[in-house]
Amino acid sequence: MGAEREGRGRRRRMRVGAYVGCGAVLLAGCASMPDDGDLRGVESTPRQDAQVRVYALPPREDARPSEIVQGFLExxxxxxxxxxxxxxxxxxxALSDWQPSATTTVLDEGPNALVEPSGTREDDGDFLYRLTGHEVAQVDAQHAYKPADDDYNETVHLTQQKDTKQWRIDRLPQGVVMGKSDFQRTYVSxxxxxxxxxxxxGQLGTVADPVYVRREVDPVTQMVRALLKGPTRWLNGVARTSFPPGTALKKGVRSLTPDDQNKLVVPxxxxxxxxxRGKCNEMAAQLxxxxxxxxxxxxxxxxxxxxxGTQLCVLDEGGASHGAGGGADYQYFIDGEGRLVRMxxxxxxxxxxxxxxxxxxxxxxxxxxxxxxxxxxAAGVSKDGSEMYVGSFESDGALGDPVVHSEGRTDTDRLTTPSWDGRGDLWVADRDPKNPRLLVLQGGEGEPLEAGTPGLDGRIEAVRVAADGVRIALIVERDDNQALFIGRIERDxxxxxxPSVSIVDLRSATPQLEKVKAMSWAGDxxxxxxxxxxxxxxxxRYVQVDGSMLDGPQPASLTGVEEIAASEDERLxxxxxxxxxxxxxxSGAQWQTVVSEGMAPVYPG
Structure with a gap:
């Protein structure tokens, strides 16, 4: 997680009281547009310099309806x-009922606004504008991101105020809408x-729950409030919080800021x-x-x-542990002689x-x-893919009997590369078309348990289980396409x-890719x-489990990649x-050849 923080730190904006847009950095009122026809230009801030804050201008006196719509969207x-x-x-x-936090709709480009019906006003003398675009994602009230691929079609209604004669919006959809570039500038994962x-x-493993918050609007307080409200819906069934139900910030607390000793007090x-005390320490560790x-x-x-106002507990970073999913001593791969080797x-x-x-x-x-x-x-799959063995690094004896056997007719119809989770369970998929299975060996031994896969449409080609043991990444092949899905592991x-195990609520992590060749966990x-x-x-590319694409540095290009391995410790x-x-x-280097013959690189996990 440390390297992940460093990467985010390089992308994070400084809080500077600058103004951007219209020559400086102010948003609304920059355009003058007719009251009919297609209104463009809502993509108002094409990735400003990272050291700015963006503010909007209020409506100008006697602004036309088109300016009101444009100014509001900006x-x-x-x-x-x-x-x-x-x-x-x-x-x-609209003023009393609008809830901007209800949802954030992300469009491929900024919303188009078209007066409707074209060139005329409504019978009551007011204006109706239709907002359209292509929706690529939504962020819900829990700050959870979900990819989308749909048409966006909403309306805003304007009326002229009787007392001031100023045009204002009196009907609009809940939430906010913006283009992808504005979203990437405004929000951070x-x-x-x-x-x-x-x-x-005896274990106390942690699980990451990614959310998007506005990066320049008191993100510390936003994140504390979001944490206290509990896991997002997708993760809720397999994650728990140590905060008692109903825990929130003390009434009247509006903003939280670490002091000059980098200590944060949370009332x-x-x-x-x-x-x-022990439960309080768990709460503080989450923070x-x-x-x-x-x-x-x-x-x-x-x-x-x-x-x-009295002290409940104090915890520093030395007293908090993530559990499974830490660093690794070695990298591993299969050499040209079929041996498991390490560096x-x-x-x-x-x-x-x-x-x-x-x-x-x-x-x-x-x-x-x-x-x-x-x-x-370690678990090893035989050269023809039909057998899986488990062997100790402390024993010099011969391998025992295989723990899993596949009846697939060809190499590609047999066992995938296996994967260990943070609980010590071992996972592997059997690609036999006559008997496709996702198997788990509890503790890495004993009779394999077949995991249920309701909702899975296609054949599993690769399996990687997160260190937390509650999320699984699967490459699934269907109709000659290979897509990456993230599933939730439920045990009962x-x-x-x-015991029974099921993989539920599969969701796409790479909606923009149609042929995923390889993948590996590379962070929490x-x-x-x-x-x-x-x-x-x-x-x-690096991608988030929620299907969003990170806008930071990406790995250097490399041709002809068959397999990839990364550690949750991103410094490796x-x-x-x-x-x-x-x-x-x-980090900071180019790809270098280790050996000319070898395959199947892995880190522990």
């Missing part, structure tokens, strides 16, 4: 904390952190007054993880206060060594492997008391993906299997 993209300027364009029920509901005894309402993801320098210490994860060495134990001898040739997150054992017991809510768009060339190099063999990309 005001929606400003950094006004409560949309005060946008509200100046409203009247009547941040992880909220909760605890997993299905951790094993809470009475719902949290009686929590025990620390969340704010470290938000801010370039993070927050060093959090103090929670009761409703009467230092830091990239300090260039010569791989065979792993200890039977998987490193080459007696059973492998084509892929997965290493447990504690790096004590059947009527006989036997980020993946690195190799794929291509329709009629496009192969590309490598990317490793790929390409036409040049096993190659590695360290």
């Amino acid at each position: 005001a929606l993209t400003s950094d006004d904390p409560d949309y005060e300027t946008a509200r100046m364009y409203l009247a009547g029920k 941040v992880n909220k952190y909760y605890y997993t509901s299905f951790a094993r005894a 809470l309402n009475g719902k949290a007054d009686r929590v025990a 620390l993880f969340t704010l470290q993801d938000l801010m370039p320098t993070g927050v060093d210490e959090v103090e929670l206060q009761r409703s009467d 230092l994860a830091s990239g300090a060495d260039r010569e791989p060594d065979a792993v200890p134990g039977a998987l490193g001898t080459g007696d059973t040739e492998l084509r892929s492997a997965a290493v447990s997150r504690d790096e004590d054992r 017991s059947d009527s006989s008391g036997e 809510s980020r993946l690195v993906v190799v794929g291509r768009e329709s009629r496009g060339v192969q590309q490598m 190099p990317l490793v790929a299997h390409s036409e040049d063999g096993i190659v590695r990309l360290s």
Whole structure:
């Protein structure tokens, strides 16, 4: 997460009292347009310099209806904390009932506004404008992002005020609407952190819940309030918060700011007054993880206060642990002799060594492997893809019997590369067309359990489970296309008391790509993906689990990529299997060849 914070820090805007637009940096009132025809130009701020804040202008005296519509739409993209300027364009029920936080609709370009019916006014003498565009995403009231691919079609109604004779909007859709470039300038993706509901005894794993907040409008307070409201709907069934139900900021608290010692004091309402010290430390840890993801320098210490202002608990970053999903000691891949080999994860060495134990001898040739997150054992898939073995790095004995067998007729109809989650469970997909299965071995041993996949349409080609053990990434093939989906892992017991596992609420993480070749988790809510768009060339990109595309630095281009490996610790190099063999990309460097023969690179997980 540290490197992820550093990347976000480089993109974060400074809070500078500048004004942008119309020659300076002000938004509304910049255009003069007729009262009929197609109104354009709402994409008002084409990616301004990062060191600005954007403000809107209020409506000018005797502004025409077209200017009111244009000014209002531009005001929606400003950094006004409560949309005060946008509200100046409203009247009547629109002024009292409009809720900008209800939803943020993102269009491919800024909304088009067309007076309707064209060239005429309504019978009552008022104006009706139709807003249109192509919708690419929505951010809901919980700040959760969801890709979309639909037509946007809404109307705003204007009336002339009887007392002032000024035109104002009196009917409009709830929420705000803006073009993609304005959204990328105005909003930032941040992880909220909760605890997993299905951790094993003695474990306290965390799970990231990405949301979008306005980057220049008191993001610290926004994120604290969002965290206190609990997980977003998609994650709610598998994540929990340590804050008691109903916990919120103390009444009257409007803004939170770390002090000059990088300490944040958070006054809470009475719902949290009686929590025990251990539970309070868990609450403070959630805040620390969340704010470290938000801010370039993070927050060093959090103090929670009761409703009467007394101290509830204090926690610094040294006392907070994420659980599974930390760094890695080694990178691993299969060498030209079918052995599992490893290199230092830091990239300090260039010569791989065979792993200890039977998987490193080459007696059973492998084509892929997965290493447990504690790096004590690994699962290896045989060269023909029909068998999966589990071996320890501490034992020199021969491999035991395979733990999974596939009956697929060809290599490509057999087992995928396996994956370990943070609970110590081992996952693999069998691509046998006659018996396709997603299997999980609890604790990496015993009889495989078949995971239910309701809603899955297609064949699983690749599996990667997040460190949290509650999210799974799947490459699914259907009609010769390969798409990346993120599913939620739900665990339960059947009527006989036997454990059951299901993958539910699958959602696309790469709606813009039609052929995903390879992927790997590359952060708490980020993946690195190799794929291509329709009629496009192969590309490598970072994507969020919610389907949004990060606007920061992307990996250097690399041709002929077959497989990719990344660590949740983003400071560690990317490793790929390409036409040049096993190659590695360290931060600030170019791709370098490690060995000319090798395949299936992986980090623990």
